[in-house]
Amino acid sequence: MKAVAIKEFGGPEGLAVIDIPDPAPARGQVLIASEAIGVGGADVMIRRGALAAYGFRQGHVPGGEVAGTVTSVGDDVDPAWVGRRVWAFTGTGGGYVEQAIASIGEVLPLPATLSAVDAVTLGSSGVVAHFGLTHAHFKSGEAVLVRGAAGSIGIMTVQLAALGGASSVAVTTSSPERGRRLRDLGATHVLDRTGRGGPGDPVGYDVIIDVVAGEEMPSFFDRLNPNGRLVVVGAVGGQPPADFGTGLMAAFQKSMSFATFSAATVTESARRAVRVEQFAAVGRGELRTVVHEILPLEHAVLAHQKMDAGEVFGRIVLIP
Known part of the structure; x- marks a missing residue:
């Protein structure tokens, strides 16, 4: 079957379409x-070699989420899964495949x-957004x-902060057009990439x-209110x-917090x-998925070029 692998760490041109044996479920x-295959930021970081210290090697097949139809199952899996449409998390790779x-x-x-x-536009992103806000102890009435x-x-x-x-829900982004689209999704204030806004924009936030x-990143500690929380x-x-961390210590009296979330x-x-x-909320019209572009699997290099250029609004999806 066709797959896309990282033949060489670095730029998108290090990706290559290869043939590998058809897999069998264990x-x-x-x-x-x-x-459908989601293209995510983690795929880009792995391709660049930024996560090589975590065991990723050249030859790795990126991609963490797919959607499609179950065609066979391994032992200890109910055969009734065969023929069902599903979303799946493939782990830290293995998704850029047929x-x-x-x-x-x-x-x-x-x-x-x-x-x-x-499904692949929402599956992983929605979970990170939900639990990222939870990790920040976000509550109604706070500025985000x-x-x-x-x-x-x-x-x-x-969307989740607005719901x-x-x-208020302020956003940093690179253009007025993107700002307009984010307002349509629930943003109340649009700032530039440095966090600068205009008259009437919030000067402090409870959650970033x-x-x-x-x-x-450290320059945004100054934007936190007392007891504010920044979660990466x-x-x-x-x-x-x-x-x-010196920025946090310098503002000791504000009792600010920093955390990461995975x-x-x-x-x-x-x-x-x-x-x-x-998934149900999308069906009810309460959440919206945003697809930037749908490309053939063989065009994964182009997908990553767009990611590197900062051109993507939403998610790029690959189609075998």
Whole structure:
């Protein structure tokens, strides 16, 4: 079958379409004929080699989520899964393929109202957004800032904060057009990438959800209200400076908090429950998925070029 692998760490041109043997599900696994594959920020970081210290090697097949139809099951899996439309988390890779393997505990049936494309646009991003806000102890009436709001995680965070009763939802983004689209999704204030706004924009926030990290992250500590919390849920901008904690210590009297969040720290059952509810919420029209573009699997290089260029609003989806 066709797959896309990282032949060389670095730029998108290091990705290559390869042929690999058709997989077979082992005990507790299912085989899925992929209909849609999500392209995420983690895929980009792995491709760049930024996560090589965590064991990722050249030859790795990226991609963490797929949607499609179960075609076979391994031992200890109910055969009734065969023929069902599902969303699946494939782990830290293995998703850029025509046929994907997933553990049954990470497989979720798709409601009839949800397309495969919408499923991979929402599946992982919605969970990170939900638990990122939970990790920040967000509550109704608080002011929220979403840094890097134009990606799929940011878009879901904006919607969930608005639905959760935030007093305001500010966003950082790169253009007025993106700002307009984010307002349509629930943002109340649009700032530039540095967090600068205009008259009438909030000057402080109770919660900042940061999808970017990078060198500029510490400058956002100044935007926190007393007892404010900044939670990093992504690092598409790279690692923050090694001494970033000095900003928190310098503002000791404000009792500010910093944390990171990974969905891997949440139980499988908790992630599953949130996905079930969010999939249903899309069907009810309460949440909206935003697809930037649908591309053939063989065009994964182009997808990553768009990601690197910062052109993406929402999620790019690959189709085998």
